[in-house]
Amino acid sequence: MMVDGVEDEEKWLAAGIAGLQQNAFYMHRALDSNNLRDALKYSAQMLSELRTSKLSPQKYYQLYMRAFDELRKLEMFFKEETRRGCSIIDLYELVQHAGNILPRLYLLCTVGSVYIKSKEAPAKDVLKDLVEMCRGIQHPVRGLFLRSYLSQISRDKLPDIGSEYEGDADTVNDAMEFVLQNFTEMNKLWVRMQHQGPAREKDKREKERSELRDLVGKNLHVLSQIEGVDLDMYKETVLPRVLEQVVNCKDEIAQCYLMDCIIQVFPDEYHLQTLEILLGAFPQLQPSVDIKTVLSRLMERLSNYAASSTEVLPEFLQVEAFSKLNNAIGKVIEAQADMPILGAVTLYSSLLTFTLHVHPDRLDYADQVLGACVKKLSGEGKLEDNRATKQIVALLSAPLDKYNDIVTVLKLSNYPSVMEYVDSETNKVMAMVIIQSIMKNNTQISTADKVGALFELIKGLIRDLDGAAHDQVDEDDFKEEQNSVARLIQMLQNDDTEEMFKIICTVRKHILTGGPKRLPFTVPPLVFSSLKLVRQLQGPEENPFGEEGSTTPKKVFQLLNQTIETLYGVPAPELALRLYLQCAEAANDSDLEPVAYEFFTQAYILYEEEISDSRAQVTAIHLIIGTLQRMHVFGVENRDTLTHKATGYSAKLLKKPDQCRAVYACSHLFWVDDQDNMKDGERVLLCLKRALRIANAAQQMSNATRGSTGSVTLFVEILNKYLYFFEKGNTQINAAAIQSLIELITAEMQSESNSPDPAADAFFASTLRYIQFQKQKGGAVGEKYEPIKV
């Protein structure tokens, strides 16, 4: 059915065009031979094609455009006729002899155009006659196109100010009256379409209507182009008349489109000065009209206007734009009780954008808008509508975008309340927006109160909100979110240590509610933030005799200890261990031996009780050794205890090579270069020997299990340690020991059971080359190496 309809329509259009062209051809012939009679006859026949009812507006438009082009030629002809002496008044009568009304009126408009140009009659009289006579077309589509033609041909002939058609009798008032009348009639026709034809074709009809709407709207555009329509006239006549028509037509589509049209075509300052009149129309519109979009556009325009120049801002204040808009929105929301929440939120969002642009200094206005929004939302419960949620995000983002400063936003007392009404997913989105804003603008949030408020805002990221489903959370998203929180924590900074400590406490309080999934992300930045504070406390300005209760490194460390402990429950022992070691090192720098010792103890406990994976153990032990090596705060006893334990752990690793490497690493614990009291050559040698033993055992084990010895890598590594300590002047390590180790390795490599390992070979060769190099260096070093033969 549908397809047939379209095909038929194509056929009718083709037939219409053919008929039109044929008559146009005869018309041209008549024009060429200056035959007025035939010209009128064939032009009328040509225009008769426009009488069809079979075409959709779109197709009809194609036909109309062709006729339009032909009528231009006819108009030229009429003009020449009058030059040849034919009276324009006679012509004006002559075309009215046509029996069919539609061709008659097209011809009348065409001659009318020439008539006005001839100035033989006042333009206003001709215009008035034309616009009145057009009443004869009551068919919506044909009427709209005819009147659109009238509007087209009269545009440059309106008796506007400064126009050549302006005269004593013709004033801009007449121009305005003419356009207004044509507009009113066109709108009536357009609205009427809605009520004609069967109900089942409603959708089709609405589609057709929307195709035609610009014909109606164009009149408003023409009005806006009339020079003489100044603010006074707009305010006194144009706007009230247009609005009267809009309100009275009681048609949803028309009201929505025309209100938007008014907003778009007339200048911003007009809107500003007539805000009350314009807004007064909104509550009178049909309940189904999408007021929110229209009103939003208005506010958007005004916002842009305000943003365009600071000079216009006083105007806004003068007309109290904000309170008028605020009232109007209140009234609209009140009047349309069943307006979906989306509408209300959109309106508030636009109003907020408006006030932010116009009154950036009036935070109370913004807060007022948010408050009104909260009030509306409170009647609704949590938002379910996706689009409404999006609008809320827009609403909440607006102040951030404007002020680029969360600190300002935090002053809006209703801001968090609005956040309450979005679902946890949106809360997260919003939280991300806030964090990104902070990042982008490098905002300093420097008091604990603000930090507290901020974390309350972004709680969607900080903790699981009631009953939110976790299983659907995308792992990557989650990580992204938590990394953002981590970055945020790093951003918090205050040079005042007291306040900074408070900030840390506040953050801690919030992140501890985050549960095991979040802590691994949030604890580390907090720990490092705290450590930064510790370093600050050691700064030169720090008064070591601070008053009671002031922040001390000790207090911070205490807090840190408690914070890291929370990772037990996650569990994340490896992370906790690393953090403990970091803290220990910081305590070392602060010369707090007991604290450092405490941290090490915690790390050891974790190592013993929680870290069971062998690879994790290897990593952990190397971390422990590395950290411990750098510690200088410990007394002999404490250090011995810790070193002893570390060595013990090393020897107990699961795999021999790991054991071997850990043990020879331990050798460094007894030899700290820049501290003479920590150079115990004997114990270094003990460690290395032990490492050698283990390497040997590893070799044998390998031989026993696989029939071939493993690589000599471990030996070469130990050789390198020997060389290191040899060079550092450890007297326990002598050339003989090195010599024998080299021989051992060479023997191993030549043994038949040795499986070749090119990497180890190369390593060994480089090591030998190094020895050779050192020998050749001469001087003290060369001398030292002299005894070693390779």
Add this chain to the structure above:
Amino acid sequence: MNYLIGAFKPACNISITFADGKNRKQISIEPVLGKKVEHNGVKIELLGQIEMYFDRGNFYDFTSLVRELDVPGEIYERKTYPFEFSTVEMPYETYNGVNVRLRYVLKVTVSRGYGGSVVEYQDFVVRNYTPPPSINNSIKMEVGIEDCLHIEFEYNKSKYHLKDVIIGKIYFLLVRIKIKNMDLEIRRRESTGSGANTHVETETLAKFELMDGAPVRGESIPIRLFLSPYELTPTHRNINNKFSVKYYLNLVLVDEEDRRYFKQQEITIYRLQENS
């Protein structure tokens, strides 16, 4: 009956000319070259006739005047006779209708004893001008079909001259039918004869579209109809008890099912002195 009539050319040519715009005219008679015309006298008649086509072409003279132009004799060469009918009453206009014709004619008869008389006719048109009527009310009327269609229409006058323009408007008070278009027709009603023999013939002379599409309540549609393009005559009322010609404006509304709703109003058409 003379069977030779028609076999030969007439013995002479007669031409009638109007010397000036008034009643003084002349005729000239010219014999066929080299021949003489004998006659029993020459006369000219002015006749006003009404001819009814259905009545076997019979006509009635309502005016008949005779002037004797010549006594019996012979005409050898072209001869001119002036003549004049002064103060002739010509109360009716020339009219050519469907069933009836009103004509004025000049009839010249050259009577001859044998060979038949030579007769020549010359029609002429009579127009009677009417001064503008002193009373010319508008036609205003409200009509309708209950709960279906109520309209009010107005024509600016009831009497129009031939080159007049009808101005008016139609106001829709109630529209419950789907109107497709609205036309204004000019109809001529010619009635001839009387009593049982009355013949009535109605012609639509103009069909002028006033409105395209369906109006709604409150719409008012303008009327502007120029009469000049149409071949109208003045209204004739009871001409010599033989015929009448009347004009009507017929307002026709057509709905989507092509049903016609109409209202007919008589108007009077008169001839106005054009330079007055």
